[in-house]
Amino acid sequence: MHVRRLELIDFRSYERVGIDLEPGGNVFVGPNGMGKTNLIEALGYVATLSSHRVATDAPLVRAGATAAVVRCAIEHEGRELLVELEIVPGKANRARLGRSPARRARDVLGALRLVLFAPEDLELVRGDPAERRRYLDELLVTRIPRFAGVRADYDRVVKQRNALLRTAYLARKTGGGRGDLSTLDVWDVHLARYGAELLTGRLELVAALAPHLAKSYDAVAAGRHAATIAYRPSVELPEAPDRAAVEQTLAAALTEARPAEVERGVTLVGPHRDDLHLALGPLPARGYASHGESWSYALALRLAAYELLRADGIEPVLALDDVFAELDSGRRERLAGLVGGAAQLLVTCAVADDVPAALRGTRFEVAEGAVVRVE
Numbered sequence: 517m518h519v520r521r522l523e524l525i526d527f528r529s530y531e532r533v534g535i536d537l538e539p540g541g542n543v544f545v546g547p548n549g550m551g552k553t554n555l556i557e558a559l560g561y562v563a564t565l566s567s568h569r570v571a572t573d574a575p576l577v578r579a580g581a582t583a584a585v586v587r588c589a590i591e592h593e594g595r596e597l598l599v600e601l602e603i604v605p606g607k608a609n610r611a612r613l614g615r616s617p618a619r620r621a622r623d624v625l626g627a628l629r630l631v632l633f634a635p636e637d638l639e640l641v642r643g644d645p646a647e648r649r650r651y652l653d654e655l656l657v658t659r660i661p662r663f664a665g666v667r668a669d670y671d672r673v674v675k676q677r678n679a680l681l682r683t684a685y686l687a688r689k690t691g692g693g694r695g696d697l698s699t700l701d702v703w704d705v706h707l708a709r710y711g712a713e714l715l716t717g718r719l720e721l722v723a724a725l726a727p728h729l730a731k732s733y734d735a736v737a738a739g740r741h742a743a744t745i746a747y748r749p750s751v752e753l754p755e756a757p758d759r760a761a762v763e764q765t766l767a768a769a770l771t772e773a774r775p776a777e778v779e780r781g782v783t784l785v786g787p788h789r790d791d792l793h794l795a796l797g798p799l800p801a802r803g804y805a806s807h808g809e810s811w812s813y814a815l816a817l818r819l820a821a822y823e824l825l826r827a828d829g830i831e832p833v834l835a836l837d838d839v840f841a842e843l844d845s846g847r848r849e850r851l852a853g854l855v856g857g858a859a860q861l862l863v864t865c866a867v868a869d870d871v872p873a874a875l876r877g878t879r880f881e882v883a884e885g886a887v888v889r890v891e
């Protein structure tokens with residue numbers, strides 16, 4: 517798979533730009549703050565419907581404009597697919613797939629399989645559990661697009677259930693009785709069902725990812741310790757955690773947690789409370805790993821995702837934002853050895869010489885809202 521063309525209108529710093537990309541290496545060179553990452557971010561948005569840098573859409577729209585458009589032409593197995601997204605902050609995105617409007621924006625998920633590494637990924641190791649859950653769920657959807665629906669259904673149930681618990685909590689606080697919790701049982705059934713589907717998907721994903729992570733970390737860091745990954749559920753899982761057994765476990769945990777949930781006014785059970793345990797040798801990475809180790813770990817998580825997708829027969833586009841400046845020459849060459857075979861590799865850097873010669877391919881200069889192909 518590769519992106520043939522990217523067009524942006526009023527996205528971040530770009531008023532209007534169109535870039536023809538090539539398979540293999542595409543390197544975006546330019547001084548700091550010129551808009552290199554903005555290009556990668558736009559592709560990341562097409563792949564995941566979210567930005568790797570900001571939680572809301574407003575910063576993605578060029579200052580002074582009301583909406584942004586990201587359009588890209590993706591070539592996959594000899595066919596071209598056009599994807600267009602219109603981003604209007606505060607409203608649902610409008611999407612087009614090919615010539616037709618998509619029913620929902622999330623129908624575009626799966627059209628562009630992208631693995632993106634950016635400096636912000638340090639948060640995967642150092643940040644809150646939410647960062648790691650997002651990593652897992654994005655990869656789950658990239659690997660199996662059907663999970664976009666599962667995730668959306670699960671999020672909707674948690675939201676509705678929280679609203680119900682919150683209303684009852686506030687009623688109690690203000691002396692209005694216990695509040696109406698009569699529909700909570702129905703939401704429990706939905707939460708256990710979608711939650712079990714999401715959770716078993718994540719478990720299977722982590723099991724498949726683990727060997728790739730160990731290999732990738734070893735390759736980029738050549739460290740003293742091995743990188744390991746384990747899923748940390750917030751409930752104790754059965755020995756054989758198939759979907760039916762996990763659904764039963766979640767249902768039982770919800771029954772047990774009911775008094776505490778009513779007391780606190782929030783959903784306390786389910787995969788939205790889970791985490792990933794990342795370790796280097798005997799120690800957790802979070803709180804123990806050095807800056808360099810954490811950075812290599814974060815990169816290894818993305819490379820593992822890339823390798824896993826390839827092992828599945830999906831050739832994702834790989835984007836590496838500002839990676840090479842952090843690496844010494846030995847590590848640069850090792851990384852080049854790992855990613856040199858990518859169907860399409862997008863690299864941003866301030867200094868072109870930081871990128872190993874084998875990866876340079878097509879070069880673009882990025883300056884003042886323009887992107888010019890120079891080689």
Ligand SMILES: Nc1ncnc2c1ncn2[C@@H]1O[C@H](COP(=O)(O)OP(=O)(O)OP(=O)(O)O)[C@@H](O)[C@H]1O
Nearest residue numbers: 528529548549550551552553554575576577578579
């Ligand atoms: N919504 C927006 N409207 C206008 N300009 C924006 C908007 N969002 C970001 N910018 C501008 O985009 C620029 C940042 O672009 P980007 O992050 O792509 O830089 P970069 O080339 O990757 O830099 P670095 O090498 O430092 O990572 C900044 O100058 C910022 O002011």
